[in-house]
Amino acid sequence: MRGPGMPTLSECSWMSAPFTVMRSEFSEISLDRLVSEYQPRQYSAFVYGKMRNRPRLEAWVCDDPIAVYTYGQNDYQPSPFTPYLEGFRARISDLAGCEFNSCLINEYQHGGHYVSPHADDEPTMGPVVWSISAGATRRFRFTPKKGMDGETATLELRHGDALGMLDGCQDLLNHALLPTKKDVFEGSAEEWR
Ligand SMILES: O=C(O)CCC(=O)C(=O)O
Numbered sequence: 088m089r090g091p092g093m094p095t096l097s098e099c100s101w102m103s104a105p106f107t108v109m110r111s112e113f114s115e116i117s118l119d120r121l122v123s124e125y126q127p128r129q130y131s132a133f134v135y136g137k138m139r140n141r142p143r144l145e146a147w148v149c150d151d152p153i154a155v156y157t158y159g160q161n162d163y164q165p166s167p168f169t170p171y172l173e174g175f176r177a178r179i180s181d182l183a184g185c186e187f188n189s190c191l192i193n194e195y196q197h198g199g200h201y202v203s204p205h206a207d208d209e210p211t212m213g214p215v216v217w218s219i220s221a222g223a224t225r226r227f228r229f230t231p232k233k234g235m236d237g238e239t240a241t242l243e244l245r246h247g248d249a250l251g252m253l254d255g256c257q258d259l260l261n262h263a264l265l266p267t268k269k270d271v272f273e274g275s276a277e278e279w280r
Contacts, residue, residue: 104240105256106229109182113175114247118222118275124169127194127275132159142201142266144194148172151188165189172277175219179279183217183251187279194275195225198267204230208257212280216252220244222274226265235259244276 127144147156147163156163168176172190180186193202207216224245231237237259244250252262264276 104229105253105259107251107253108242108244109249109251110245111247112182112249113178113219113221116175116219116221116247118273120171121192121221121275121277122194122273124171125166125192127192130159130161130163132161142199142203144196144200146192146194147189148192149189154189156189156191163191175277176279179217179219179249182249183215183279185213185215187217189280191278191280192275193264193278194273195223195264195271196273198269198271201266202262202264204228204261204263206232206257206261207252207278207280212257214254214257216257217279218244218250218252219277219279220248220250220274221246221276223271225271225274226267228263228265229260230263232259232261241265246274 125146125148127146129144130141131138132141133139141159145163147165148168149156149165150168152165152167154165156165168190176187176190195201224243227242227244227250229240231239242250
């Protein structure tokens with residue numbers, strides 16, 4: 088699945104990358120509206136024996152009202168899809184060619200907010216994950232998982248971009264949203280699962 092916004096080779100040296108970027112596909116998305124509808128909250132987790140705030144705010148949205156999402160030591164209670172988010176679900180499903188039943192909203196309030204390298208490879212998740220960015224431009228990095236061949240690819244994700252992590256991506260690559268020292272405005276990403 089390749090769109091006109093596929094990263095150029097200067098952004099990405101993968102010849103057959105299991106990901107794609109659709110530039111400005113959702114440029115009308117409103118960060119303020121998402122934040123006010125879902126009010127992402129601060130979760131915390133033990134890291135090296137100390138309780139620490141996770142470096143972002145999060146909200147879990149799912150069709151199934153009893154599907155609690157467990158990550159680290161946190162249980163995320165699901166919120167329903169609002170009509171606003173439902174509109175984006177319909178469009179991202181068309182784009183991706185598959186259905187999504189949940190969405191994790193990550194709110195990055197400043198450049199020190201990030202997501203460390205990981206893969207969305209929990210057994211409950213489907214093989215295809217898409218993400219829509221809203222607000223500030225941030226850098227996103229793919230690195231090969233342990234034992235996998237390949238190179239690092241760093242992309243800039245801007246307001247309205249849609250990133251598709253295609254079938255196989257979670258098996259081969261970890262991904263991360265990098266912190267930055269730049270004075271960035273608030274941004275968020277909705278990860279569609
Ligand atoms: O901000 C993003 O696009 C990435 C979020 C992410 O990797 C995650 O929630 O697992």
